[in-house]
Amino acid sequence: MGVFAFILYNYFYQEKMEITDAILLVVAGLAAGVINTFAGSGSLITLPLLMFMGLPPAVANGTNRIGVVVQNLVATRNFLHQKELQPQKEWPLVIPTLFGSLLGALVAVEINEDILNYFIGGLLVVMFFVILLKPAAWIKGQADQVKTTRSRIINSIIFFFIGVYGGFIQAGVGLFLLAGLVLGACYNLVRANAVKVLMVLAFTIVALVVFITAGQIAWSYGLLLAAGNALGAWFASKNARKIGAKNIRYVLLAVVLISGLKVLGVF
Numbered sequence: 001m002g003v004f005a006f007i008l009y010n011y012f013y014q015e016k017m018e019i020t021d022a023i024l025l026v027v028a029g030l031a032a033g034v035i036n037t038f039a040g041s042g043s044l045i046t047l048p049l050l051m052f053m054g055l056p057p058a059v060a061n062g063t064n065r066i067g068v069v070v071q072n073l074v075a076t077r078n079f080l081h082q083k084e085l086q087p088q089k090e091w092p093l094v095i096p097t098l099f100g101s102l103l104g105a106l107v108a109v110e111i112n113e114d115i116l117n118y119f120i121g122g123l124l125v126v127m128f129f130v131i132l133l134k135p136a137a138w139i140k141g142q143a144d145q146v147k148t149t150r151s152r153i154i155n156s157i158i159f160f161f162i163g164v165y166g167g168f169i170q171a172g173v174g175l176f177l178l179a180g181l182v183l184g185a186c187y188n189l190v191r192a193n194a195v196k197v198l199m200v201l202a203f204t205i206v207a208l209v210v211f212i213t214a215g216q217i218a219w220s221y222g223l224l225l226a227a228g229n230a231l232g233a234w235f236a237s238k239n240a241r242k243i244g245a246k247n248i249r250y251v252l253l254a255v256v257l258i259s260g261l262k263v264l265g266v267f
Helices: 002-014 019-038 043-052 057-081 087-110 113-132 135-143 152-168 173-184 189-213 219-243 245-263
Strands: none
Touching: 019 043, 019 057, 019 219, 043 057, 043 113, 043 219, 057 087, 057 113, 057 189, 057 219, 087 152, 087 189, 113 245, 152 173, 152 189, 173 189
16 A cells, blocks of 8 residues: 555656556556566567656666566566575576676666667667567577586676676566576576576666666656556466467567657657
């Protein structure tokens, strides 16, 4: 009840959000939750939406992390319950992403907003082609061919830089983590997905603290997104077979391309 009271306070007294915007945020969060459950990259929907609603790029970038934390908190709990995660064994890979995320977030809160705006727009267009090429399927095809684990130092460097990217922008980081875990650390896809969720939760909390400290969070927007994220993840886990990842991918492709062109000012 305290969370909903806080949202209402912001709604009526601080951010003056329209009720239609509130509904749209929940719906977008729901869609992102469903997409993240299937393949990841749900932030490619929520991040541009926050910008379209008038939030500065830096504030949108920070606000988006609230839903990411909530969703991955729920997912991590589920994976622990299913014994897919063994945190004591995963920390050597998680810790480098924490330091990377801290650096990435510190850069993000200081970067010029025009530069960040163009970076986000360009990223959306690039991610359109990444998703079009179905990297998850490529990773799956390579998983059985990987026989030896790379050295801890090399893996630490790889995940540090993935953490930098995640702290800086978040969107699409799950694809890079999955590739690193399968092709670098030699995890099978099931365990890699579980460890990916733990990593995203850990380094997003670090990044969120940086954005909160910098005052780059719109709380009512973020909490409404988080509610949608949680609902979407729950719905997708219950109806995965009915929805189908293939249909979700087509929707994501359309949204990402249109959003990227819009952010870049093409139309």
